[in-house]
Amino acid sequence: MLGRVVGGFLTGIVMAQASFAGTAATDWLARMAESHRQLNYSGIVTYQVGERVNSFRISHYVGNGQEFESLEALDGNEAEWVRSGHDVNCIHPGPEMIRLLGEQADGGLTQQYSIAIDGQTRVAGRDGVVMKISPKDEYRLGYTLTLDEETGLMLRSEILSEQGKVLERFQYVALEFDSENGAAVSSQALQVSHKVPVRGAAARSETLREWRPTWVPSGFRLAEVEGEDANGMTFTDGLAVISVFVESLNPATTKAASEQPMRRGASVSYSVAVPERQALVSVVGEVPMLTAKQIARSLEWLRQ
Template identity: 30%
Template structure:
């Protein structure tokens, strides 16, 4: 019996799409039952899923009262990572990574940034959660609920000080993919939320999925044509932080040429195992009589802070509160010749 199209209140319910290709889902069956995993193990499983699975999803990004839809496609094939993140409305920007090549399409600036990264960074491993992480965050499973008709574990990562953000994650029971995530500030207020509207786990994603939708005719292309992994100049000063926020340590030191930059940039990475901050140092003499003015910027919930020290511009960027990047950038000092990279 045909039903008329109804328009009651539930017409306005949301429909979400969720697909799990059979083979991928079958391969997901874990040796342990999901209830046996500790909260920290769920985070590790989630990181593993995000970095090793093939998936194609659409999600909403909420921050500061603005909502936009994005699409993410991720593939690991023969050890090569390919990823595409595209804004479906608004800016129309796209980020495409294929192996060690990163391309950022900025249609609103009619610019494409292309950066070649060292091949060894193609599959970066991240610090595992350890006792030190436990001293900085409280990781708990606070619930087990259904989201999008999927069983999820709700894991919270609560910072113990104000140098970092907290997370609330809805992790899919069978695939360990985060179906929903919230980022909270030190006061517990949600400042960013991502929710998958559709997600497809596939065994195979074609190369064509990693091509940009936009036409780049007439765009300005900025590339880093220099060697992607420079050894620090032996005569150049080594930059290091005099003091760091609790739990942070430097894990990477490298020199690189960024697209469009005039010279090599020192890149230092600091992490507490969960959050990370990059510090970029490049030569920038201040004209006589002009005082350098520190600048702050935000990219969503992430922060940036820039200042000039001893003729060098120091910029800290990270998914941490503004005070943290400001603190780290202000602690950087030049100390003798730079050691070997990494």
């Protein structure tokens, strides 16, 4: 989530200091967390993972207290997805955790990341504020975000490796607000369900399972999701999300299963067999492989 300063590095820094000295970086994050669900807009976006780039047309409309979004692939296999039925007040795990953690002096997002405004740039013809989000430990990835100066909408994002390499990039190349095709978007939309995290339910969630990880990086909190079964757990620190799954294997499969690390862009998957439990443990998330591996290998079973 991120950007490149256009018009000169020094000029951008001076302008940022003059224009945004009174606005904390965390305030920009809060604006970003809400803006994408409350605005009417349409545009063309590119999504890059490694050397592969795909483009999409996105339309977003809010009406009658409901949220509608259409996403159409513009290259590759033609496809279109339309999401609807998300009440604009529903809780999204990442943004909600940003607010919750920010309210706690002993466990805020800034305890895990260094967050700073890093100048200005232009993306899709819009003035943007560049933000650098750097992890304070080796268990997280870094981010560079460009937020629309007027609305707070995220115009560009980059997820960075431990070495600072861009793993994934999302960017608007054209963007219009107050889109007039909102009615068309909502009329095409298909009703979908939306999982809502339940706060303060960590203890109850863990009692549903026969296992639990004994280690997750500091700052990650259990985010129970409605409809989530006993085979999975989800954790978030407000930016990154990690999911842990356990599936049963028969003896022959368990014996043949081996360590399976995989990476696609910023997302990693690490699976390892636990022969004595005839189980396969998998950890998936936008974190370094080191993090996924340590979580998977920390699982303990609560019943012998």
